[in-house]
Each structure stands twice: as C-alpha cells, then as structure tokens.
Amino acid sequence: MTAVIHSVPLPAGLPAATIRTRVNIPLLFPDGYATSADVMTFHGLSDGREHLLLALGGWEQALLEGTTAPLVRLHSECMTGDVFGSGRCDCGPQLREAVERIASAGGFLLYLRQEGRGIGLYPKLDAYALQDQGLDTYDANVALGHRDDDRDYTAAAQMLHALGAGSIRLLTNNPDKAGQLAALGIGIEQQIPTGVHLSAANARYLAAKRDRTGHTLDLGQAAVGHPVQSAAGSNPGHHGLLARVEAMIPGLRARAEETERLRRLPELTVQELQDAGVFRILPPAAVGGYALGARTYGEAVRALARGCASTAWTAGHLAEHAWMLARWPRDVQDEVFGAGGMPLAAATSAPVGSATKVDGGYSISGHWSFASGVMHSRWALLAVQHRGVRLQALVPVADLELLDAWHTDGLRGTGSNDLRADGLFVPGYRVLDWAELSGPGNPGSLFHNDPLIHSPMATLLNLVAPAVALGSAEYALELFRTQLLAPRDRNGVQTRQGESALAQARYARASGAVTTAQLHWQAALAIVSPDEDPVAGLPDRQRASLRLSLALSAESAQEAVRLAVAGSGGSVHRLANPLQRIQRDVSVLLSHPTLGIDPILEQAGRGLLDLGFTVRSF
Ligand SMILES: Nc1nc2c(ncn2[C@@H]2O[C@H](COP(=O)(O)OP(=O)(O)OP(=O)(O)O)[C@@H](O)[C@H]2O)c(=O)[nH]1
Ligand SMILES: [Zn+2]
Numbered sequence: 001m002t003a004v005i006h007s008v009p010l011p012a013g014l015p016a017a018t019i020r021t022r023v024n025i026p027l028l029f030p031d032g033y034a035t036s037a038d039v040m041t042f043h044g045l046s047d048g049r050e051h052l053l054l055a056l057g058g059w060e061q062a063l064l065e066g067t068t069a070p071l072v073r074l075h076s077e078c079m080t081g082d083v084f085g086s087g088r089c090d091c092g093p094q095l096r097e098a099v100e101r102i103a104s105a106g107g108f109l110l111y112l113r114q115e116g117r118g119i120g121l122y123p124k125l126d127a128y129a130l131q132d133q134g135l136d137t138y139d140a141n142v143a144l145g146h147r148d149d150d151r152d153y154t155a156a157a158q159m160l161h162a163l164g165a166g167s168i169r170l171l172t173n174n175p176d177k178a179g180q181l182a183a184l185g186i187g188i189e190q191q192i193p194t195g196v197h198l199s200a201a202n203a204r205y206l207a208a209k210r211d212r213t214g215h216t217l218d219l220g221q222a223a224v225g226h227p228v229q230s231a232a233g234s235n236p237g238h239h240g241l242l243a244r245v246e247a248m249i250p251g252l253r254a255r256a257e258e259t260e261r262l263r264r265l266p267e268l269t270v271q272e273l274q275d276a277g278v279f280r281i282l283p284p285a286a287v288g289g290y291a292l293g294a295r296t297y298g299e300a301v302r303a304l305a306r307g308c309a310s311t312a313w314t315a316g317h318l319a320e321h322a323w324m325l326a327r328w329p330r331d332v333q334d335e336v337f338g339a340g341g342m343p344l345a346a347a348t349s350a351p352v353g354s355a356t357k358v359d360g361g362y363s364i365s366g367h368w369s370f371a372s373g374v375m376h377s378r379w380a381l382l383a384v385q386h387r388g389v390r391l392q393a394l395v396p397v398a399d400l401e402l403l404d405a406w407h408t409d410g411l412r413g414t415g416s417n418d419l420r421a422d423g424l425f426v427p428g429y430r431v432l433d434w435a436e437l438s439g440p441g442n443p444g445s446l447f448h449n450d451p452l453i454h455s456p457m458a459t460l461l462n463l464v465a466p467a468v469a470l471g472s473a474e475y476a477l478e479l480f481r482t483q484l485l486a487p488r489d490r491n492g493v494q495t496r497q498g499e500s501a502l503a504q505a506r507y508a509r510a511s512g513a514v515t516t517a518q519l520h521w522q523a524a525l526a527i528v529s530p531d532e533d534p535v536a537g538l539p540d541r542q543r544a545s546l547r548l549s550l551a552l553s554a555e556s557a558q559e560a561v562r563l564a565v566a567g568s569g570g571s572v573h574r575l576a577n578p579l580q581r582i583q584r585d586v587s588v589l590l591s592h593p594t595l596g597i598d599p600i601l602e603q604a605g606r607g608l609l610d611l612g613f614t615v616r617s618f
Contacts (some may be wrong), residue, residue: 004036007201008299010115010161010185010536011184011185013184014157014158014161014184015044015046015158016044016158016161016162017042017043017044017045017046017155017159017161017162018042018043018044018162019040019042019043019162019163020040020041020042020043021040021041022038023038023039024036024038024039025037025039027099029099033095033096033100035056035057035099035100035103037054037055037056037109038055038056038059038097039052039053039054040052040053040054040055040158040159040163042158042162042500043102043585044158045155045158045159046155046158047152047154047155049111049113049114049155050113051108051110051111051113051155051156051159052110052111053108053111053125053159054099054106054108054109054110054111055107055163056099056102056103056106056107056108056109056111057102057103057104057105057106057107058105058106058285059106059107059108060106061106062105062106062107063163063164063165064402065384067520068106068169069101069165069167069168069169069187069189069190070105070106070107070108070165071101071105071106071107071108071168071169071171071192072102072107072108072109072110072114072160072165072168072170072171073090073098073102073107073108073109073110073170073171073172073194074110074112074153074156074172074177074181075094075095075098075111075112075168076091076112076114076115076117076118076151077093077111077112077113077114078091078115078116079115079121080124080125081095082095083164085199086122087202087330088128088201088202088205089202089205089382090196090197090198090202090205090206093195093197094194094195094197095109097194097195098171098194102171102614103139103169105169107110107168107169108168110156110159110160112151112153112155112156114150114151114152115151116144117141117148117150117151117485118149118150118152119141119144119146123144123146124529126140126144127141127143127144128140130143130144131204131250131254132253133253133479133482133578134247134253134254134256134578135254136204136208136212136254137205137208137209137212138208138212138213142265142333143408148212148213149176149213150241150446150527151176152180152342152590153177153180153184154180156181157180157181157184157185157186158275160186161183161185161515165186166185166187167186167187167189168181168186168187168188168189169188169189169191169192170188170190170191170192171192171193171194172191172193172194173193173194173209173215173216173217174209174213174215175213175214175215175216176213178191180297184307187490192215193216193217193283196217196218201247201248201251203251203268203272204250204251204254204255205249209599216598218520221352223356230569235285235290235292236290236576236618237292237294238292238295239489240280241277241278241290241292241296241300242296242299242300244276244277245276245278245300245303245304246303247272247276247385248272248276248304248307249303249304249306249307251268251269251272251307252269252304252307252308252311253307253308253475253578255268255269255308256307256308256310256311256578256581257575257576257581259308259310259311259412259413260310260412260413260581261371262413262415263406263412263413263415263511264375264376264413264414264415265310265311265314265375265376265413265415269308269311269567270351270376270414270556273311273315273318274341277290278300278304278315278319279315279318279319279322279344280298280322280342281296281319282297282319282320282322282323282326282418282452282460283299283322283323283325283326283337283342284326284444284448284449284452284453285450285452286447286448286450287326287333287337288337288341288342289322289323289326289342291450291452292347292392292527293529293531294318294459294463294525294528295525295528296323296613297316297319297320297460297463298463298467298521298524298525298528298529299315299467299521299525300315300319301315301319301463301464301467301468301471302467302468302470302471302521303471304316304468304471305362305467305468305469305470305471305472305474305475306471306474306475306478307475307579308413308574309411309468309471309472309582309585309586310412310413310414310469310585311413311551311587312464312467312616313372313414313464313468313470313486313589314372314373314376314413314414314550314582315373315414316348316463316464316467316468317347317372317373317374317464318344318345318346318373320460320461320464321342321344321345321346321347321373321381322342322343322345322445323452323453323460324345324347324381325337325343325345325379325381325455326444326453327390327437327442327443327444327445327457328437328442328443328444329430329443329444330443330447332394332429332430333444335396336379338542343378343379343442344373344376344378344379344417345377345378345379345380345394346371346372346373346374346379346380346381346383346397347371347380347381347382347418347506348368348369348370348371348380348381348382348383349382349383349430350368350369350370350383351366351367351368351369352366352383352384352385352390353366353367353368353382353383353384353385353393353429354366354385354386354543355366355384355386355391355393355426356386357386358425360427360428361426361427361428361429361430361431362384362386362391362393362425362426362428362431363423363424363425363426364384364386364393364395364421364423364424365421365422365423365424366381366382366420366421367403367418367420368380368382368383368418368419368420369405369416369418369420370416370418371416371417371418371419372414372415372416373403373414373415373416374397374415374416374417374419375415375417376415377397378396378397378398379394379395379396379397380394380395380396380397380419381393381394381423382394382395382419382569383434384431389433390433390434390435391431391433391434392431392434392437393430393431393434394426394430394431394432395421395424395426395430397419399419399421399424400419400420400421400424401419401420401427402417402418402419403417403418403419403420404417405417405418406418408588409584409587409588410581410584410585410586410587410588410589411499411584411585411588411589414494427482438456438457438458439456439457440454440455440456440537441499442457447481451547455537456537456538458543458617459528459537459538460528460593461594462550463524463528463550464594465550465554465589465594465595466521466524466550466551466553466554466557466595467521468589469477469517469553469554469557469558469584469586469589469590469595470517470518470521470553470554470557471556471559472561472582472585472586473513473514473517473556473558473560473561474483474514474565475582475584476510476560476561476565476579476582476583476608477510477511477514477560477564477566479564479578479579479582480507480510480563480564480567480568480579481507483497483568484497484498484503484507484567485498485568495609503567506563506566506567507567510563510564510567511560511564513556513557513559513560513563514556514557514560516552516553516556517553517554517555517556517557517560518553519553520549520550520552520553520556521549521553523549524544524546524549524550524553527542527545527546527549528546535603540610540612540613541607541608541610542608543607543613543618544603544604544605544606544608545604545607545608547600547603547604547606547618548600548601548608550594550595551595551600551604553599553603554589554590554595555590557585557586558587558589558590560580561579561583561586562583564579564581565579565580601614603615603618608612
C-alpha cells in the first residue's frame with residue numbers, strides 16, 4: 001500500500017531532516033520473538049550522530065488521518081543493557097518490550113545514540129564505579145561533571161517530523177522525554193508507561209528514576225523479575241550463590257544508611273536475600289535448602305558485609321537458624337517449612353528464661369535481649385531453663401512482647417531488639433533439650449542424610465561475627481584506596497592523597513592487616529569445611545585452632561578498619577562517609593561474646609596444650 005506521509009509544519013528554528021535510506025531488516029530476539037523493521041537513516045540530524053528509526057508493524061496506517069496515532073519509543077543506546085543483557089539497568093527488557101508493543105500497534109522505535117543518558121559509554125562505566133561506592137545513578141553523573149541527564153531529543157523530533165509523525169503516543173515513564181518532544185512540536189496524544197522490569201540488581205536504579213526524575217514506575221506492585229525470582233528455587237552451587245550475593249553489594253551499600261536509620265533491614269533487602277536464596281544455603285534439600293555447607297555460608301556472610309554489616313549479620317543469623325530448625329523433629333519441620341519458603345526465626349539465649357512443666361507443654365517466662373532479625377521473623381528460638389536443664393523453645397513472634405531496645409552506635413540495622421514472655425504456654429513438641437538439638441544425633445539427623453545436620457551445631461556457630469568483620473574490613477580497604485587515588489585540586493595543581501609516602505605506608509599496613517584477617521579466615525574455613533570428609537565433631541586442638549583463628553581474623557580486620565579510618569582524614573567522620581559506619585559496626589562486632597579475645601585465648605591455649613576446655617560450649 002502507499003503511505004500518506006504528510007508534512008507537519010516544523011517549529012521555528014528546527015531544521016528539517018530527510019530520510020536518507022530505508023531498508024528492511026528481519027529481527028530475531030534471543031527468546032524467539034521475531035518481527036521485521038523498516039530501518040531508516042537520515043540527513044541533517046542536528047547533532048550529526050547516526051540515530052536509527054525502526055518503523056514497525058502497521059506504521060504506515062498509523063500515520064493516516066483518523067487512525068490511532070503511532071506508538072513511539074525513544075530508546076537511548078545502552079551497550080551494556082541492549083547488547084550484553086546487563087542486569088544493572090532495565091534497558092534490554094525495555095527494548096524487547098517496546099519492539100513487540102510497537103510492532104503490534106504500528107509505530108516507531110527511535111534508537112538514539114546517546115549512550116549513558118548522553119554522557120557516553122566510558123563515563124557511564126565510571127558512573128557505575130561510583131555507584132558501587134554508594135552514589136545513586138544521578139549523583140554519580142554529577143560527581144563526574146555531567147548533568148544528571150545530558151540527553152537532548154531534538155534529533156528525535158526531527159526524525160518524527162521527517163516521517164510526518166506530528167502526533168504520537170509515547171511509550172515512556174520519563175516525563176522529560178514527553179516535555180522535550182512537545183516543545184519541539186510533536187503532539188503527545190498519550191503517554192503510555194512501559195512495563196516495570198524489576199530485578200534485585202536494578203531495583204536501586206529504578207527507585208532512583210522514580211524518586212529523582214519523576215518516572216512513572218510502580219515498584220511496589222511489580223514482581224521481582226522472573227530470572228531472579230525463579231533462581232531461588234534451583235540450587236546455584238557454591239559459586240552461583242556467591243555470584244548472586246555479590247550482585248547485591250552495590251544495592252546494600254546504597255541502602256546502608258537507610259538500614260541504620262530504620263534500625264532493621266529494608267523490605268527490599270529482605271526480598272533480595274530471599275530471592276538470592278541466602279536463607280536456603282544451609283538447610284537440607286528435603287526442606288527446600290541448598291545444603292551448601294559451612295564454607296559457602298561463611299563466604300556469603302563475608303560478601304554481604306562488603307555491602308552492609310548489619311545486613312550480613314542479620315542474614316547470617318537468620319540463615320543459621322533456618323538450619324537449626326532442620327534439626328528439630330519432623331512435626332515441627334512440617335509446620336515451619338511447610339509453607340515452601342524458608343522460615344525466618346530470630347534466636348536469643350541471653351539471658352536464659354525459665355520454663356515450668358504444665359499440662360501438654362511448658363509455661364515460659366523471660367526477658368531476652370539481642371534478637372537479631374526479629375523484625376523480619378515469624379518465629380523466635382528462645383533459651384529457657386527447666387530444673388537446671390537448658391532447653392530451646394520455638395515460639396511464634398506474634399505471641400511475644402517485642403521491646404524496642406536496640407539503640408546502639410553500631411550494627412544499628414540488625415534490629416536486635418528484646419523479647420518478653422510472662423507465663424506463655426508452649427506446646428511440648430516445640431520445646432527441645434539444647435544438648436540434644438546441638439549434638440550430632442539431633443532429631444533432624446534421624447531423617448535427613450545431609451552431612452551437615454549430623455555435625456555438632458557448634459561447628460557452624462561463631463562464624464558470623466568474624467565473617468562480617470572481614471567483609472567490613474575488605475570494604476573499608478576498598479574505600480581507603482578510592483580515597484587515596486581520587487584526583488584532588490591543590491591550588492590549581494592536580495594531585496592525589498596517595499602520592500604521599502605516609503599515605504602509601506598507611507595503605508600498605510592496612511592492606512597487610514586485611515591479608516592477615518583473610519589468612520586466618522581461610523585457616524578457620526579449612527577446619528569447618530575440610531576438603532575430605534565432612535566434620536563429625538572437632539578434636540580439642542582443632543576446635544582451639546578454629547576459635548583462635550576466627551578471633552585473630554576479626555582482630556586484624558578491626559585493625560585494618562582503624563588504619564583506613566586513621567589514614568583518611570577528617571572527612572571520614574561525616575555521617576555520609578561509609579567508613580565511619582564500618583568502624584562503628586566493627587567495634588560492636590568485636591564486643592560480641594563469640595569474639596571475646598581473653599576467654600578465647602585462654603581456652604584455645606588449654607585446647608592446644610591438651611589440658612581440656614573449662615568452658616563446656618567452647
Ligand atoms: N549515566 C548513566 N546512564 C545510565 C545509567 N544506567 C543506564 N543509563 C543509560 O540510561 C539510558 C536509558 O534510558 P531510557 O531507557 O531511555 O530510560 P529513561 O530515560 O529512564 O526513561 P523510560 O523511557 O521510562 O525508559 C541509556 O542510555 C543507558 O545507557 C547510569 O547509571 N548512569
Ligand atoms: Zn541500560
């Protein structure tokens with residue numbers, strides 16, 4: 001058919017562009033979707049760049065008078081997203097969505113060569129690096145000397161005018177695109193939002209679009225993108241799990257301040273942890289876990305701490321407690337794992353509460369502190385004592401009084417609040433002898449084959465604090481390095497703090513302290529997760545070495561953080577600087593009982609000398 005391409009008067013000052021070539025290209029996308037496009041190039045575009053117009057579906061009819069206006073999308077080039085499927089933005093899925101929607105409605109996809117919102121590819125990658133330090137997508141642009149959005153849509157308007165598309169329906173969430181086109185003489189009959197392509201990796205980027213530049217994005221209702229969501233169901237293995245956790249780090253850094261302010265984890269963080277399968281790392285496959293073992297677990301907590309110590313701490317404990325629940329009798333496991341997801345349970349043993357026997361169970365009372373993660377938990381695991389015997393009671397959090405007690409100077413985001421019960425009835429099947437639960441012959445070991453369930457619980461406990469300390473130190477070193485290498489202007493002379501010999505020596509020392517922490521950490525992991533047989537209980541000397549290495553690793557980590565802070569100058573004490581938070585977090589970590597250095601040195605010495613431990617649970 002012949003198209004009626006009528007000319008629309010150009011606004012004054014806008015030069016006319018003309019169609020240069022028109023060729024048909026069949027398109028086939030990786031998911032199998034196929035269509036074809038009339039691809040056009042132009043003479044006379046205002047910025048001289050090679051922008052493309054893809055005319056799709058019944059575009060010619062859509063230009064006729066009296067029909068629905070053509071559907072148009074202005075897609076800004078994104079090599080990382082369009083070509084390589086980057087998870088950091090939503091460009092790839094938006095492009096794919098736009099082609100299909102336009103092909104079925106009739107219209108144009110303008111592929112605009114304004115990579116990185118107009119700043120270019122290399123600067124965009126520099127901006128990503130800054131985002132990994134905690135800046136959002138717009139602040140990163142500004143820090144690099146650009147505007148938050150450098151795009152100009154004059155060429156796009158010229159292309160649309162050249163086709164006679166003076167009135168369009170615009171597929172976008174971005175009010176700036178509609179505003180600029182309207183000012184360039186394009187009538188916007190309707191602005192149609194694109195789908196929301198939310199994933200764990202791009203959630204922060206999308207939230208910034210919504211909050212900073214008024215994009216119409218309803219992130220609250222959108223489900224996290226399919227690949228991420230379904231991923232939790234399949235066992236990713238050691239490396240796959242760590243890759244998922246590492247993808248969370250930039251978002252965790254960006255939310256670390258919010259996490260402190262909330263004094264619990266943001267919902268998005270809990271969702272991401274769930275999607276990544278973090279709570280599944282330890283429990284056996286029969287209850288939906290990955291049974292990946294102590295090494296994966298420890299390394300995941302360490303990686304999370306490279307993003308946010310409070311998140312790592314909370315996730316580490318919640319993941320450990322899901323595994324504890326897999327040691328309970330079958331009826332309890334049916335109850336807590338029955339829903340399909342991983343049960344989130346806070347556990348606290350300090351101070352130990354009391355239990356008295358009543359008909360059908362126990363009546364428990366107590367005031368427990370430090371229930372990390374309780375703000376996200378359905379269950380609480382509480383230490384109680386009955387006639388000198390230590391028991392653990394499993395109680396719905398809803399049955400307990402929650403006391404807002406976690407006002408601390410570090411690890412603020414863990415929400416480690418207090419819990420209280422006064423004569424609360426707990427049915428007998430939800431109370432278990434601690435010695436039985438923590439031993440290798442726990443009830444769960446009778447029906448799970450997974451070797452980890454058959455190991456004493458102590459093997460896995462005590463890993464969280466040193467893992468978080470190490471990850472925190474690694475993050476601190478990274479920040480220290482960035483700080484030392486950042487260009488500075490000193491009276492017109494470009495220099496860097498790291499050019500000074502003193503700074504170099506300080507960095508070397510901090511780096512050495514991190515290495516010491518890493519080596520002790522690896523020594524500890526080699527004990528709890530040896531290459532050969534799974535651990536069936538550690539002989540005293542090994543147990544002594546384990547606790548000693550964990551404590552010394554954390555000590556070196558703290559020293560590394562101290563050196564990074566000391567070498568970074570006064571700006572480190574601004575609340576916006578992550579280093580000051582890391583220092584506070586690590587200081588709280590080091591005062592956790594599992595890292596109390598004096599008793600550990602004493603008991604480790606006893607163990608190494610074959611004198612036997614005097615602390616039973618060491
Ligand atoms: N500078 C910079 N550019 C980015 C970043 N993330 C994505 N981009 C670029 O942003 C552009 C994508 O924008 P569009 O897909 O047109 O999206 P939009 O302008 O936000 O609006 P919509 O029409 O609603 O999608 C591409 O050029 C990407 O390369 C980032 O963090 N920094
Ligand atoms: Zn992109």
